[in-house]
Structure formats: structure tokens, C-alpha cells
């Protein structure tokens with residue numbers, strides 16, 4: 001495990017270019033951060049206006065991040081090196097979590113639906129309903145794309161679902177119940193390396209867990 005800023009109301013987490021990147025929410029406190037992957041130290045930070053509640057984010061390429069807002073009907077495109085907002089998309093749903101398959105942006109809105117959006121204009125190309133044993137899985141939140149599967153942390157649970165993007169079936173899940181720290185809020189933040197090491201944190205947690213999923 002590595003240290004995590006307990007002041008961070010985590011919404012999104014991703015590993016890229018040797019850094020651990022994080023977004024945090026709450027009006028007046030929303031940020032996007034570059035942090036040290038070994039120490040958790042915050043190295044750079046973008047503070048959003050008080051009217052923005054930041055949510056999940058994902059990298060489109062090394063210098064482009066797409067970051068959702070909760071109810072502002074806006075997704076920002078920002079440069080993670082200059083920490084400047086360069087463009088924005090309109091969206092007509094709540095924004096919760098997002099990941100990128102290399103072809104589509106996959107977006108959650110707190111329901112059991114995942115939308116597949118075109119990265120060029122954010123238009124919806126397709127959507128799936130996520131089920132486990134034929135039961136819809138609601139409150140899909142932070143997302144991550146790993147080896148052809150969509151990973152989702154399910155709000156107010158300690159579960160991370162491994163979803164087949166073709167049909168929405170949950171093929172397996174891991175339950176972090178026994179390792180979640182006693183202090184802090186819900187699990188909310190999953191980032192994977194290409195070789196299946198998963199970094200997990202939560203709202204105002206003191207630590208980020210490092211778990212091998214394979």
C-alpha cells in the first residue's frame with residue numbers, strides 16, 4: 001500500500017507515464033492531480049471553479065485527459081502536463097466514471113448502463129446493461145479498462161466487477177471487504193497497470209491499496 005491524501009474525495013484514478021493520476025469531487029474542492037506512484041505525494045494540481053463537481057477521468061493519449069462532471073452536463077478535455085482545460089463536450093447524463101478502450105470512451109452514470117461514446121465528439125455509439133446472474137448491477141461508478149474487460153467499482157460496496165464489454169455480463173468480481181481501511185468513505189478509485197496490478201483507493205482514505213488481480 002502507499003499513502004493517500006485523506007483530504008482527497010476521490011472520484012477517479014489512473015496510471016499513465018509512471019505517475020498515479022487522481023480526480024477529486026465536491027463543489028469548491030474539485031481537483032485533478034498528478035501524484036507520485038510510490039509515495040502518493042501530490043506533484044501538480046488543477047483546481048476547478050466552485051461551480052464544478054469533478055468526477056471520473058481517463059487518458060485519451062499521453063497528453064489528453066477526458067474528465068467528467070457530476071451534474072454540469074460537461075466533460076472537459078484537459079492537458080495533464082500544463083493542467084489547462086483545452087476543450088469540452090456536452091453530455092446529457094450525470095457523469096460518474098469513465099475509461100477508454102482505445103476505440104470508445106465508456107461512461108457510467110450511477111445506473112446499470114454503460115455508454116460507449118466516440119472520443120472525437122462524445123456521441124453515444126452503443127450501450128450495455130450490466131448484469132450478474134441476470135440481475136442488473138446498479139450504481140456502477142469508477143471504471144478501468146484492463147485486458148479487454150471493463151472494471152467497475154460499485155458504489156457503496158467493496159466490490160470491483162469485471163465486465164464483458166460485448167454483453168455486459170459480470171464475469172467475476174473481487175470483494176475488498178477484508179482489506180478496506182476502517183477510516184474514510186466508500187471505495188472509489190481503481191487504476192490498473194497493463195500487467196494486472198490494481199491500485200484502489202477511496203474517498204478520504206489514508207492509503208491506496210495495491211492488489212494483483214491475475
Ligand SMILES: [Ca+2]
Pocket residue numbers: 012013014098099142143144189190191
Ligand atoms: Ca480508473
